[in-house]
Amino acid sequence: MTTDTPARLLQLLSLLQTPREWPGGELSDRLGVSRRTVRRDIDRLRELGYPVQASKGSDGGYRLVAGKALPPLVLDDEEAVAIAVGLRAGAGHAVEGLDEASVRALAKLEQVLPSRLRRRVSTLQAATTPLTSGDGAVIAPETLTVMASAVAGQERLRFAYRSKDGTPTKRLTEPHRLVSTGRRWYLVAYDLDRADWRTFRVDRVADPFATGARFAPRELPTGDAAEYLRRSMYVRQEAYEFEATFAAPAAYVAARVPAWLGTPEPLGEDSCRIRSSVGDAVEWLAVRLASVDCEFTVQEPAELVQRVRELGARLSRAAADN
């Protein structure tokens, strides 16, 4: 009665998202309108493109099914927190090509997340393994979401940056795009003080802050942000070539190794090899190989071999002592 039609439609949408059948009578009770109006509302939703499936007969009812477009998701508190925590935990090591969308979704969610839920998210998140790039470079999820919002909103971004040799600087930028390379995050931005394009490693960024000042997007000289990043990476030669052989079928190994690490090529029935290039996360790679749970050998690089040897010795000490 007092609630108007649009509000009722939203409420109806949220009810229908519960995975169960709703008889018209129950809906009309909940919404406080007549059955006829409920039918009309369902019609309206259908016209809007949300496919409401109806089953006739006794214990029939309405139910929202998969359609062409995704309806607005109506989440309860716990579900929202679960998604936020899940995305934060996964933000660093998500599937290739999906991490940017993941951060965008997180930014969208956190933009409207009530503060009480925000507190719960950060408490729970503290209980999880922190977001590390593999070699201990920790990225706060807030950093990523603030940056993603600034990119989307075309707002200038101010932050502190620790350059490669460790000297701290302050930057004022026009953020262009956030790019992830499997394990590391980069910001491609126009540096206003230096009057040129730069790429920044996100794990070296501190206290990012959207100034609120809008800017008109510039044309990136190379065209694509990912390609621009690849070029500037290429100059720095950040990759190691590595090679490891496993005494197990390729499928077995593939299932236990993240895809961006490379695809195992079969060397026979019970043996396969991965050769690929990887960033400088040699420490982390050793542990990852150990978790495959089969015999293996490492060929290159020397650093990795050395690291595996050390880890083996450490484990032997751990078991021998006491």
Added chain:
Amino acid sequence: MTTDTPARLLQLLSLLQTPREWPGGELSDRLGVSRRTVRRDIDRLRELGYPVQASKGSDGGYRLVAGKALPPLVLDDEEAVAIAVGLRAGAGHAVEGLDEASVRALAKLEQVLPSRLRRRVSTLQAATTPLTSGDGAVIAPETLTVMASAVAGQERLRFAYRSKDGTPTKRLTEPHRLVSTGRRWYLVAYDLDRADWRTFRVDRVADPFATGARFAPRELPTGDAAEYLRRSMYVRQEAYEFEATFAAPAAYVAARVPAWLGTPEPLGEDSCRIRSSVGDAVEWLAVRLASVDCEFTVQEPAELVQRVRELGARLSRAAADN
């Protein structure tokens, strides 16, 4: 013009969820109504509880900020896929107390996920490390979501179950609740053939299928599903006690170990100890300890010590060969 008011409100809500400022003029253009109507719509949203912040002056505009309640999330395709993949990946090892909500959110999302996106999700998900309970027991995310839907919709659930000694059986149940114990998933359900309550390990379930037949919820004899599970677990005595000492500050270790594994207690400036009980995931625990990246020793149980020793020897071989 042709779109009616509720549709326009939903559209407006989706526009405002982009993290940027929207001037009234642009909104009125996009929505195809007059500026005055946009103002009125904004008013309506505010009355519905969605806090729309407005900034005056040139380049001011509207923006949706965090309020008391969570507005319906309007996601684009990529964001939806990112969330689905993220939740699937995290469903097995989510933070304690959040996994059930996480699965619920996933079920809600997948219920309305268009089929083209569903395909993308499963492709991408295949590229990720599969969902394992730590000791190789793999759970398909579909299994969890089908079960969650059946629980929520009070529909009977039919599935194949591999009992402890490996014999396959078929079950017809009234699913009551899905419970996660940090690393393993259980379904508490009323088994119709056996006419009694049972708990099922989800990793032993195959081909779950909601029959569509509704049922009236029964009273669980013990009251709480989690408590019921705990009792039937207690009988089976599934836990090992373990103890490990690290040559690093407690904070350092805490940051590199999942919280459910236990909290490190400081033993001095540069040393700490974790003692806790854990399921039967000894193989996996050894790798996890190795990833802490500091010297450590393992005291108990004997299986874990043995496992660490083996892993050390394997790594030494891996580095020595070639």
Added chain:
DNA sequence: GACCATTAGGACACGATCTGACCTAATGGG
């Protein structure tokens, strides 16, 4: 087969609501 539940939708009348076109006021930035 009969019966009962459900969804589906037409017709109509009354009232509520929505919209656009005018106003004026207030505010922030350059």
Added chain:
DNA sequence: CCCATTAGGTCAGATCGTGTCCTAATGGTC
């Protein structure tokens, strides 16, 4: 100071939504 923005009042007319009647069709159960 000027220009952009948001904010809101008022009014007339059209539009829309609602509840109360109908009737039809369908699926399950006894």
